[in-house]
Amino acid sequence: MAVTFNINTGSNTPIYKQITDQVRLGVASGRLAVGDQLPSVRALAEDLVVNPNTVARAYADLISEGLLESRAGRGVFITQKRKIYSRAEGWRRLEPMLNALIGEAMILDFTRDELREAFEEKLSKWKHQKGGDGKNE
Amino acid sequence: MNNESVIQTRNLTKYFGGKAAVYELNLDVPRGCVFAFLGRNGSGKTTTIRMLMGMVPPTRGTGTILGHDIRALTPEVRARIGYLTEEHQLYGWMNVKQCGEFQSKFFAKWNGRIFRGVAGHFGLKPEARVKDLSRGERAGLCLALTLAPEPELLMLDDPGLGLDPVARRALVESMIFLTRKSDRTIFFSSHHLSDVERTADYIAVFDRSILRACCPLEKFQESVQQVRLRFPGTPPALPKIPGLLQAVRTENELRVTCVHYNGEAETALRTLSPVEMESVPLGLEDAFISYLGERGEKTFILSEMEAQS
Numbered sequence: 001m002a003v004t005f006n007i008n009t010g011s012n013t014p015i016y017k018q019i020t021d022q023v024r025l026g027v028a029s030g031r032l033a034v035g036d037q038l039p040s041v042r043a044l045a046e047d048l049v050v051n052p053n054t055v056a057r058a059y060a061d062l063i064s065e066g067l068l069e070s071r072a073g074r075g076v077f078i079t080q081k082r083k084i085y086s087r088a089e090g091w092r093r094l095e096p097m098l099n100a101l102i103g104e105a106m107i108l109d110f111t112r113d114e115l116r117e118a119f120e121e122k123l124s125k126w127k128h129q130k131g132g133d134g135k136n137e
Numbered sequence: 138m139n140n141e142s143v144i145q146t147r148n149l150t151k152y153f154g155g156k157a158a159v160y161e162l163n164l165d166v167p168r169g170c171v172f173a174f175l176g177r178n179g180s181g182k183t184t185t186i187r188m189l190m191g192m193v194p195p196t197r198g199t200g201t202i203l204g205h206d207i208r209a210l211t212p213e214v215r216a217r218i219g220y221l222t223e224e225h226q227l228y229g230w231m232n233v234k235q236c237g238e239f240q241s242k243f244f245a246k247w248n249g250r251i252f253r254g255v256a257g258h259f260g261l262k263p264e265a266r267v268k269d270l271s272r273g274e275r276a277g278l279c280l281a282l283t284l285a286p287e288p289e290l291l292m293l294d295d296p297g298l299g300l301d302p303v304a305r306r307a308l309v310e311s312m313i314f315l316t317r318k319s320d321r322t323i324f325f326s327s328h329h330l331s332d333v334e335r336t337a338d339y340i341a342v343f344d345r346s347i348l349r350a351c352c353p354l355e356k357f358q359e360s361v362q363q364v365r366l367r368f369p370g371t372p373p374a375l376p377k378i379p380g381l382l383q384a385v386r387t388e389n390e391l392r393v394t395c396v397h398y399n400g401e402a403e404t405a406l407r408t409l410s411p412v413e414m415e416s417v418p419l420g421l422e423d424a425f426i427s428y429l430g431e432r433g434e435k436t437f438i439l440s441e442m443e444a445q446s
Binding site: 012 | 171306309310313314317330334335336337338354359417418419420
């Protein structure tokens with residue numbers, strides 16, 4: 001499987017971060033699996049029409065996180081997804097998003113039940129649920 | 138990318154009459170990078186480029202381009218630089234092919250494949266007459282003429298000026314393509330921040346003849362932050378905030394834009410005891426406008442963002 005990159009200029013998120021976010025999401029959603037190859041720096045840069053150094057920086061960040069691996073002369077591959085954040089750190093990163101989601105839902109007059117239902121429905125569509133089908137590794 | 142500078146200026150200054158067009162400019166452009174030169178109209182960008190090309194003598198200060206003094210550039214040095222002016226000067230009676238043949242006579246090195254490739258990328262037919270070309274097509278032709286001698290340094294003075302979105306994309310694609318040669322440097326001025334965001338490694342921000350920032354693109358973007366503070370009633374008066382660019386006050390919100398938002402600024406803002414306080418990053422365009430816009434106080438100049446002295 002592959003991931004289709006899509007970048008926006010004028011966003012609050014720098015382009016290199018849009019790329020790393022999309023790879024992370026691809027891995028988290030199962031669209032990118034261990035061993036999948038990503039386009040070369042040059043190919044992705046020309047495809048997205050962005051500076052190759054921007055793509056190189058995004059790949060370098062992902063390599064240092066252990067999400068990607070560069071194999072000499074062959075390209076860049078998704079590696080075993082390593083757990084790099086502690087549970088506490090994971091929560092620390094997740095919490096602002098949960099707060100934002102719940103806050104927005106309350107402002108828009110959604111009920112708790114509606115929110116729970118929507119949440120469940122989204123979760124069921126997610127391919128590699130942790131503790132779900134057990135294919136996480 | 139290595140440490141060698143292809144452009145270097147020290148205190149480069151140009152006065153027209155009693156007015157400084159460029160004031161004590163210190164610039165270092167590393168080889169192999171894409172360097173965007175930004176600033177409002179009339180801030181001194183074109184004068185700087187013309188000085189660097191040896192076409193306008195500086196009032197004082199020094200500069201080198203490809204290691205040569207800008208006051209004494211030889212034709213051999215100039216041939217290594219591709220200079221695209223704002224005006225796109227061409228002879229109307231020539232056709233596209235003739236323009237290429239004519240221009241090629243002035244250069245020892247001429248790559249016809251590049252000329253035809255770039256012209257083709259802008260949809261130009263060899264028989265098309267210059268006087269019948271659109272603004273975007275003329276820009277494409279000028280770019281093709283500039284690139285065919287395979288210059289190691291490109292000086293593009295507002296290459297996107299007046300181009301429609303399709304022609305601008307062709308321009309940006311050409312610039313990305315040019316980075317294939319890793320030791321080639323592109324120096325360009327532009328008002329199109331989305332193009333800058335796509336292409337630039339470094340940006341320099343010019344404000345009324347003075348260089349205000351010179352750093353990697355993401356660093357500029359990450360350095361400018363907006364903090365939103367909410368209050369139960371009218372927001373209180375703002376204390377002194379280090380790095381303050383702008384403060385916008387609404388009914389019960391205070392939006393403060395800072396450069397290098399840090400612990401000190403955060404502490405100062407917390408003393409206002411807002412009910413809610415969050416910091417949000419800004420996009421390049423908003424960051425740029427906050428940086429150069431007229432609203433709010435402009436009380437800072439921060440050493441890290443300033444040009445290296």
